[in-house]
Amino acid sequence: MNIKRRDFLKITAFGGAVFSTGLFQRAVFAESKQDEFYFVQLSDTHWGFNNKKFNADPQGTLPKAIESINALDPQPDFVVFTGDLTHTTDDDEVRRKRLAEFQEISKQLKAKTIHYMPGEHDASIDGGKAYKEFFGDLHYTFDHKGIHFIALDNVSDPRARIGEEQLKWLEEDLKQHDKNAPIVVLTHRPLFDLAKEWGWATTDGDKAMELLMPYKNVTVFYGHIHQEHHHTTAHIQHHSAKSLIFPLPAPKSVPKKHKIAWDTDHPYRGLGVRNIEVGMPSAKFDIYNIDVLKSANTKV
Amino acid sequence: MKLLKFLLVLVFAILIFSGALMIPSQYNNGDDRKAGSAMGAEVVNDENMVKITASMWKYDPPHIEIKKGKLVILELTSLDRLHGFYIPEFDIRADVMPNKTIRVELMPEKIGNYPFLCDIFCGDGHGEMNGVIHVVD
Ligand SMILES: [Cu+2]
Ligand SMILES: [Fe+2]
Numbered sequence: 001m002n003i004k005r006r007d008f009l010k011i012t013a014f015g016g017a018v019f020s021t022g023l024f025q026r027a028v029f030a031e032s033k034q035d036e037f038y039f040v041q042l043s044d045t046h047w048g049f050n051n052k053k054f055n056a057d058p059q060g061t062l063p064k065a066i067e068s069i070n071a072l073d074p075q076p077d078f079v080v081f082t083g084d085l086t087h088t089t090d091d092d093e094v095r096r097k098r099l100a101e102f103q104e105i106s107k108q109l110k111a112k113t114i115h116y117m118p119g120e121h122d123a124s125i126d127g128g129k130a131y132k133e134f135f136g137d138l139h140y141t142f143d144h145k146g147i148h149f150i151a152l153d154n155v156s157d158p159r160a161r162i163g164e165e166q167l168k169w170l171e172e173d174l175k176q177h178d179k180n181a182p183i184v185v186l187t188h189r190p191l192f193d194l195a196k197e198w199g200w201a202t203t204d205g206d207k208a209m210e211l212l213m214p215y216k217n218v219t220v221f222y223g224h225i226h227q228e229h230h231h232t233t234a235h236i237q238h239h240s241a242k243s244l245i246f247p248l249p250a251p252k253s254v255p256k257k258h259k260i261a262w263d264t265d266h267p268y269r270g271l272g273v274r275n276i277e278v279g280m281p282s283a284k285f286d287i288y289n290i291d292v293l294k295s296a297n298t299k300v
Numbered sequence: 301m302k303l304l305k306f307l308l309v310l311v312f313a314i315l316i317f318s319g320a321l322m323i324p325s326q327y328n329n330g331d332d333r334k335a336g337s338a339m340g341a342e343v344v345n346d347e348n349m350v351k352i353t354a355s356m357w358k359y360d361p362p363h364i365e366i367k368k369g370k371l372v373i374l375e376l377t378s379l380d381r382l383h384g385f386y387i388p389e390f391d392i393r394a395d396v397m398p399n400k401t402i403r404v405e406l407m408p409e410k411i412g413n414y415p416f417l418c419d420i421f422c423g424d425g426h427g428e429m430n431g432v433i434h435v436v437d
């Protein structure tokens with residue numbers, strides 16, 4: 001994979017327009033080793049949310065984003081959903097129905113490997129019981145082309161804790177890795193205190209950060225806040241992804257957190273997915289937004 | 301923290317049976333709470349008591365105005381399920397349960413607006429279940 005690959009990245013936009021170049025905001029890809037790859041992160045799809053004031057196309061946004069991802073050539077090595085796959089409900093039956101529908105739709109992805117993660121909307125009410133029936137473990141690890149990925153669960157506890165047991169598990173897992181090993185942590189909530197008064201934090205996130213700190217090459221990708229956000233604690237970078245249902249205001253930018261209403265003049269504004277290119281062997285991450293707005297506006 | 305100007309005197313739970321019988325020895329043993337000082341020393345009256353109800357997905361009242369330098373007792377109960385009451389700025393939190401009243405005592409020392417929120421996931425509107433304590437002169 002080299003810089004030319006971008007020319008072959010084609011997005012079939014909402015409405016059928018095709019972009020072959022100029023899609024991404026950044027186009028620097030310094031290294032070109034064989035092991036370079038990219039993956040796609042989707043987050044906060046909230047399947048089952050149905051308030052047209054905030055999303056006039058609640059059943060169409062996810063399938064359209066999947067279409068866009070399926071048009072990428074080459075296909076990503078894998079796709080990861082960082083939680084809030086479904087919108088919460090107190091009804092266990094409805095929850096399972098939403099999880100089942102979400103699973104069906106996500107299978108439309110051409111990418112062969114999909115990693116799922118829960119959000120508090122999926123897992124907080126029943127401790128992840130229904131989620132596990134469909135998607136398996138709430139936390140897990142996997143390795144891909146020399147990078148160790150750790151999916152942490154800071155949502156199945158309604159008090160937003162990772163919990164002692166999982167922290168122990170994390171500690172044990174980290175011990176097996178060199179301090180310079182490239183590590184990616186995937187979470188739903190931020191591990192740092194982004195905005196405690198908005199619930200944008202993990203109650204015991206500091207404990208996870210403490211365990212991660214000795215590792216020189218750690219990057220965190222998360223969701224939950226329904227917008228792009230980039231933050232650095234010491235040498236560890238944290239990148240949040242947009243949602244596919246409704247955007248939220250920038251942290252602490254308004255007195256009271258609220259959903260941002262659907263903008264009929266700019267449909268899908270503030271929503272989207274992203275493509276994360278991984279440069280090896282140094283595990284350098286370049287993030288490219290796959291901007292739904294751009295596509296929607298160029299609709300013929 | 302530099303803005304930690306509230307003094308949490310005491311947080312305790314009182315079980316109320318049939319709305320009347322109070323058993324003040326029942327402590328709420330939710331986590332993260334700071335232990336209080338001596339019980340029973342404070343004077344509770346209508347003037348320094350603010351009653352707050354938590355329900356899906358709001359606090360009533362959501363805005364609470366209190367005076368700087370005056371002890372205030374927040375009395376919280378839930379009308380439906382378990383909620384949290386968390387004031388990040390002062391690192392104070394409590395569990396708010398149905399059929400149970402808990403008290404949070406505050407000594408506000410600095411004017412300003414201090415947000416509070418539910419910190420136990422409680423469903424659809426959880427993310428917007430919050431309010432503000434306004435400390436005025
Ligand atoms: Cu609540
Ligand atoms: Fe979400």
